[in-house]
Amino acid sequence: MDFQPTEERRMVADMIAKFVQNDYPMKVRLDAGATDLGYSPSAYMQMAELGLIGAMFDEDIGGFGGAGFDIATLFTELGKGLVNEPLSDTALASGFILAKTGHLGLVEQIISGKKRVALALIENGADYDWTMPETLAELLDGAWQLTGSKTSVKFFYGVDAVIVSARTSTSDGISLFLINASATGMTQHQFQTVDGGSACDIELNCASAILLGLEGCSYETLDAAAARSTLAICAEALGIMDSIKSMTVDYLRTRQQFGTVLGKFQALQHRTAQMLLEIEQAKSAVTNAAKDLDAPTDERNRAISAAKYSIGRIGCYVAEEAIQLHGGIGMTWEYDLGHFAKRLVMIDHEWGDQDHHLMRYAQS
Amino acid sequence: MDLNFTAKDLAFRKEVIDFLEEELPKDVATLVKADIAVSKEDTEFWHMTLHKRGWLTYSWPAAFGGADWDPVQQFIFEKECAAAGAPRILPFGLKMLAPVLMAFGSKEQQDHWLPRMCDGSDWWCQGYSEPGSGSDLASLKTTAVKDGDDYVINGQKTWTTLGQHANMIFCLVRTDATCKPQAGISFILVDLATQGIDMRSIRTLDGGHEVNEVFFTDVRVPSSNLVGEENMGWTYAKYLLAHERNGIANVGISNQKLSRLKRLSLTQKRSGKPLAEDPLFAVRLARLEIELRNLETTNLRVLDGFAKGAGPESSMLKIIGSELEQNFDDLTRRALGRHAQAHTPEVFEPGYNGPQVAPKNMANQSAAYFNKRKVSIYGGSNEIQKNIITKMILEL
Known part of the structure; x- marks a missing residue:
């Protein structure tokens, strides 16, 4: 075994x-996030040229990665830098x-960054459940x-x-279409x-x-694509939690109150220790999902749901706990933590919340 | 023991409901219920409406022109106001400064400042926290030095809520640095128009402007603005904390959020079925409702106890109440599903006629969820409240 x-x-x-350290300060992310595009082209x-999109696909289709651990490594690192560019949304x-x-x-054009293709699955009324689209396709004169x-x-x-x-009109099964x-x-x-980006409703x-x-x-194709994207955002969340943990620990080490640093208070030490345990559990969940990404469907979906449930539960907990441990400064736009x-x-x-995946796991 | 409202309580409740039905503008209530920040004008209008009815000072004793309601009446009033979507009565003057002036201010100060709070002449804000003094408030460093008939103030305050609308600020300042920190603090009133004051906005993580930082450079304040005795400010601030117990649990707001969430769970759908039929969601909702029913009674029990003598129980109400309110915002966000991501407060702008993503009253909900992380931080963080409970109730 080798981890x-x-x-x-x-x-x-x-x-x-x-890339994050040299070319992607928080200001780039926030400024771009407020535009109609929602990201910086x-x-x-630049990321496409670095080969980051290629790393999400296997060699047969022009990439040089594409395995669960490729996707997990890539997105964990993107998460650490809070990178907002839509690698999972309009490429993966x-x-x-x-x-x-x-x-x-x-x-090939997606891998080179020249084209982006969105994925429109969600409908009002079904929400996270993408298995029952109401959108209707009809064949008229061969089109x-x-x-x-x-x-x-x-x-x-x-x-x-x-x-x-x-x-x-002739099949209740899911069909996929490409629209220019x-x-x-x-x-x-x-x-x-609300997390700084752009989205659309489409008619x-x-x-x-x-x-x-x-x-x-x-x-089945869609289910496999969903698994890949779900793994990607789970890994992104893991990277985000890693950064949040560092910010919180640094703050506890330096912020002085009551004549000493906050990190000397046992009540806060224990809460931070608990945060660390939970993040380690989340990391294991992502590791399991990365390992099983190309396993038989049932096995893959159980690992994906386990990861998404864990990330959902632990992510909300870590976000709330980190803000509380920071106090007022954690509530400000100026300080990175809030973003x-x-x-x-x-x-x-995205891709089903913790309750959605807990239920899917329980019923599998 | 009789846990029912009396006939008098019920008649009072009806009077409040009728008043709200008649006087509360519907468009303002819509914004309040959608967690949109209330404008200065709407707040001032609502204060004036309550003032005309004699209810703005509902928490004051009769001797100072208050409504002289018992704690149960105050509880009913707050609950019904929240249920109707009334703007929050701003606490800084009416509920925070006023009790201190009544207990420790001079007759001149009471006669001058109390009526001005009621008729809208003054909008008060609070100058307690400093960049280096958050939870450890007593370490504050802003100084006030006596110079002739004035105090000269230098330093910086922060997290000043709605300071951008205010014309007056009450501050805790250091008047003696040679003794134990708590013993060298004074309570002073400052006109924000005084030369040397610079107020700057702080943008919060949800993008809003609610809090500010205030810089004081050689600000001269007449010594007649000192409240009570010099170096007794810490005692006054603690007095305030112990007397700010009605409303601190935010039971009214949580009740309003519960009804809103129940309605939402009937219209939001997952896999084509109402969210209310989702067993995991139903369990989450049931847990919160049970917590809220428990808190209502805890709140009334504390109010009953308060009638017989003060205690540190407000810390308990603050912790449970703030976390419960946050949990309602959390579950409301969850109920929105994929639409929780949409941040579309523009739908509330006058004349907006574009499409909506989330239901209209939910267009600002995720931002509100993040904004409400503040309630377990401000007013003495929940960790500080637990310190108080540990010391004062558990005596550990």
């Missing part, structure tokens, strides 16, 4: 750490789906047209295309997210689309 990352993965992690391109899951359905040319609504499509603004889940961003019949409402009214894969048979905490809590609202 150490391989040399290659360590190099990727070091590269991201250097130049930072995104969509690239995986496009590769599985034979659109390798588009995957597909989609009608319906999707909500909370992250970083949709400025994408080149979007993958949309739908049912068809400039297609007629698609309108968007852009809004800001489809007879929007022309290309079928990806076979009609009604995309559940880490907001993203950490919001990760519980």
